[in-house]
Amino acid sequence: MGLSFLLAIGVSTKASAAVPDISEWQGQLTSTQVSSLKSQTSFVINRVQYGSGYEDIYHKSNENLYVKYGVPFGSYDYSTFTSTSSAVTDAKNFYARSNKNTKFYVLDFETTSMNSSTANAAVKAWYTEMRKLTSKKLIFYSYQSFATTYANTARQSFDAQWIANYSYRPTVSFSLWQYSSNYYLSALNQYVDNNLFDSASVSNYHPLSWWLNTSTAKKTYAYSSYKTGQYAYVYSKASMYYDRSKVPSSAKQKMYKITAVKSVTKSNSKQLVYLSGLNQWVLSQDVGGYWGQGQKGTFTLNYNANVYSNAALSTKSGRTLAKGAKVTGTVVKYGKLYRVKLDGGGYITAAVQETNFTPAPKVYAYSSYKAGQYAYVYSKASMYYDRSKVPSSAKQKMYKITAVKSVTKSDSKQLLYLAGLNQWVLSQDVGGYWGLGQSGTFTLKYNANVYSNAALSTKSGRTLAKGAKVSGTVVQYGKLYRIKLTTGGYITAAVQETNH
Missing domain, CATH: 2.30.30.40 (SH3 Domains)
Structure with a gap:
């Protein structure tokens, strides 16, 4: 393919039967070479033109030999179009120049001076013109970042995606993977680009029979191991629900939670997924599965x-x-x-x-408060335990804890009863403090800085080690409480930070 790919480093994966792509760079093939290709390849993909203005000098000779020796082949067009009109011309010339024994046609789109919007329109114009000219499969080729940037919408119309990546498996949907530019093909005694289409290598598998328009290959299925709780993105190609009713456009290209699954063998699927919101059973071939947002x-x-x-x-x-x-x-x-x-x-x-x-293991808010301590209600608090709303006037204020009890709810393992509010509040919605005016010895639970001001914004340079014992008195700063140390300086009066 393009020069940028020829410079890449091939990965070590090796196909059992090669799928090379060939252009005039491999030269005019001989009868001996092509007859040897038959036993070494599943099929080949032959370049026909480098844009409308240049026809590969050996493609006709090579294709005639493919036909003579029974080597299946597809044809590709290295595109150079710069507009929708030139894309249409490109497609017409490509089709006219191609050997009609080809199994499929490929748009090789990997370089452009167009912006994303214009490029998408041009690629779609190429596809539309080719679809008028042939009913054979149309394949889109590029490397991943280019495809998603310049043809992300238009490429979805094609029958399959052929993606190049020489180091790692592509992360977009693909049916053919150009994994190497350094594959030794003994039939040609040359190093060539090679490609994989087996089910273990690609995300959207098509058997050899699909590529060659035959029916001898073993039946293969879409990924069918989804689980409840996962999410399913409905593909634009989805046409019918399992009950045979039509999938409306408004339901496609959206994410839904999978609430049930069951085994079934139908079409290219071995599983049905039930999608919340759609309230429909959908074949696994029509969705892509994802872990849930926020997990x-x-x-x-x-x-x-x-x-x-x-x-x-x-x-x-x-x-x-x-x-x-x-x-x-x-x-x-x-x-x-x-x-x-x-x-x-x-x-x-x-x-x-x-x-x-x-x-990740469930993490709960601090839930070891005791009666007599004080609780500062956070601004984020939304509901009391009885599900009534926490009014704005109740937030960012300090209240005495008069009772506590254990509960496991949301991110809390404790309820606190707050005097003045006369409500039970989840521990996740408060920060606990020692009471204003309390004095005595405070033992540090963690290493801490001593601050020179009650705002705790200016470090004094003094530090306290975990387990250190200090004496002081709880004082108020704004809406919160601090410990004013007998030896000078301030630390927080949060009960999570000290024992008293």
Whole structure:
């Protein structure tokens, strides 16, 4: 393909039967070479033109030999169009020049001077013109970041995506993977680009029979191991629910929670997923599964992966993760899809096919308050335990705790009864303090700085070690309480920080 790819380093994966792409750079092939290709390849993909203005000098000769020796082949157009009108011309010339024994047609779109909007329109124009000319499969080729930047909408119309990435498995949906530019093909005695289409390598598998328009290949199925609680993104290609009713456009390209699953063998699926909100059973082939937004924990990689510096997954950070690596992070939303925002920085896809997920242990708010202590009600507090609303007038004020009891609810393990409010409040909605005017000895639970002012904004330079005992008195600063130390300086009067 393009020069930028020829400079990349090939990965070690090796196909059992090659799928090379060939252009005039491989020269005019001989009968001996092509007859040998038959036993070494599943099919080849042959370049026909380098834009409308240049026809490959050997493509006709090579294609005639493919036909003679029974080597299946597809045809590709390295595009150079710069507008919708030139894209239409490009498609017409490509089709006219192509050998009609080709199994499929490919748009190779990997360089452009157009902006994203114009490029998408031009790619769609190429597709539309080709679809008028042929009923054979139309394949879109590019490398991932270019495809998502310049043809992210238009490429969805094609029958399959052919994505180049020489180091790691692509993270967009793909059916053919150009994984190497350095594959030795003994039939040609040359190093060539090679590609994979097997179910273990690609995310959207099509059998050899699909590529060659035959029906001899073993039936294969879409990913069908979804679980309740995961989320499903309904593809734009989805046409019918399991009950045979039509999937409306308004339901597509949206995310839904999977509330039930069941086994079924139908079409290219072995599973049905029930989607909350749609209230419909959907075939697994019509969705992509994701971990839920906001989920935190450990993600174990099912494949080698790039870490991206942006949630669009278009800019590689330079960091990579090996298959089996464990990383921690949180699922966040990007556009209509979900990503994993890594604690160590960067993003990876949140697709369930790509990772296994172990939720982080539940963390509860401090829940060891005692009667007689004081509670400062946070501004974020929204409801009392009886589900009535916490009014604004009750927030950011201090109240005496007159009773406590254990409960496990939300992020709390304790309820506090606050005098003055006369309400039970969850421990997550307050911060606890020693009472104003209390004095005596305070034992530090953690290392702490001593501050020279009650605002705790200016460090005195003095520090206290965990377990240190200091004497002082609880004083008020604004709406909160501090401990004024007998030896000078201030520390917080929060009960989480000291014993008294």
